[in-house]
Amino acid sequence: MDVHLYIQNGQMVYEPVALDSVTWETKRKGEAGKCSFTLLPDSRLKIEEGNAIRVDVGSQPVFFGFIFERSWNGNGQVKVTAYDQLRYLKNKDSYNYEAKTATEVIRMIAGDFLLNVGELEDTGYVIESRNMKDKTLFDIILDALDLTMIYTGNMFVFYDDVGKLALKNITNMKLGITVNDQTAQDYDFKISIDQNTYNQIKLYQDNEQTKKRDVFMTKHTENINKWGILQFNESVDKGVSGQEVAERYLAMYNQPTRSLSVKNAFGDIRVRAGCLLPVFLDVREMQLQNYLLIEAVTHKIDQGIHTMDLTLKGAGINA
Numbered sequence: 001m002d003v004h005l006y007i008q009n010g011q012m013v014y015e016p017v018a019l020d021s022v023t024w025e026t027k028r029k030g031e032a033g034k035c036s037f038t039l040l041p042d043s044r045l046k047i048e049e050g051n052a053i054r055v056d057v058g059s060q061p062v063f064f065g066f067i068f069e070r071s072w073n074g075n076g077q078v079k080v081t082a083y084d085q086l087r088y089l090k091n092k093d094s095y096n097y098e099a100k101t102a103t104e105v106i107r108m109i110a111g112d113f114l115l116n117v118g119e120l121e122d123t124g125y126v127i128e129s130r131n132m133k134d135k136t137l138f139d140i141i142l143d144a145l146d147l148t149m150i151y152t153g154n155m156f157v158f159y160d161d162v163g164k165l166a167l168k169n170i171t172n173m174k175l176g177i178t179v180n181d182q183t184a185q186d187y188d189f190k191i192s193i194d195q196n197t198y199n200q201i202k203l204y205q206d207n208e209q210t211k212k213r214d215v216f217m218t219k220h221t222e223n224i225n226k227w228g229i230l231q232f233n234e235s236v237d238k239g240v241s242g243q244e245v246a247e248r249y250l251a252m253y254n255q256p257t258r259s260l261s262v263k264n265a266f267g268d269i270r271v272r273a274g275c276l277l278p279v280f281l282d283v284r285e286m287q288l289q290n291y292l293l294i295e296a297v298t299h300k301i302d303q304g305i306h307t308m309d310l311t312l313k314g315a316g317i318n319a
Helices: 085-090 102-112 137-152 221-227 242-253
Strands: 003-009 012-014 022-027 034-039 052-057 060-072 078-083 092-100 117-120 127-136 156-160 165-169 186-192 200-207 212-219 231-235 257-266 276-283 286-302 305-313
Touching (some): 102 137, 212 242, 257 276
Parallel strands (some): 117 165, 200 231
Antiparallel strands (some): 003 012, 022 034, 186 257, 257 305
């Protein structure tokens, strides 16, 4: 499968050839899409930071972004690293908003920072109010999406679609690309209680009437006896049932985390973080025959050979 690179510097558009592999990486939350490649020394090639870059695989555009970094080795070869426009969401700002959905929050920030917007699905849930001070734009958007998921159960995937911001309900991101023993060369599977495992939940809510802090707690005694106390502590918005949220958190986090990564699977350029793929694998202690969520994917195309590394989640795989 052929890869075509296009780099625009002012009025000039270059089509350089990569020395070896071209990689394209996406993560589901909080990271911009990344593309990197190495170019041979060429005195005619005049590129610099901020130049627009597009990557086509075959005839299909898959990445649009901007050069953020160049580095050279002793042979004069230059490695180029580019990010899509989600990179600009690392900017920090303060927002105090009321009665907005996560979709409206994205549109508001995109307008303020001159980001291109494509198809944004309506998340539906109206956030009563939010005061986000000195936060990254990513944090502000992901906070709105997390609140939407907590209070509606609906998960949305926010990403850059070849130069335009996109937001989709995860149910609309299923692909019929099967991962099994034939399509994946290797995998790594891990079980842990070291991160994102909690058997005691403690939430608090400021009470304007009593001028005190209401505390809501729930715990799982059996797992505390097994693992010790692993406590999650957080504030909840006014008007929200703190005890109900605490019970929901306990059901979500009171279990070991299991992580699964697949190495060198057959590549398909349609696969990006946030998609759902059917996975049929026998891993230690588990037999997977389910759709799993792609938390991260790295595509690598080298001399026409396309492979991808996947980090997966779902069906007991929760990290």
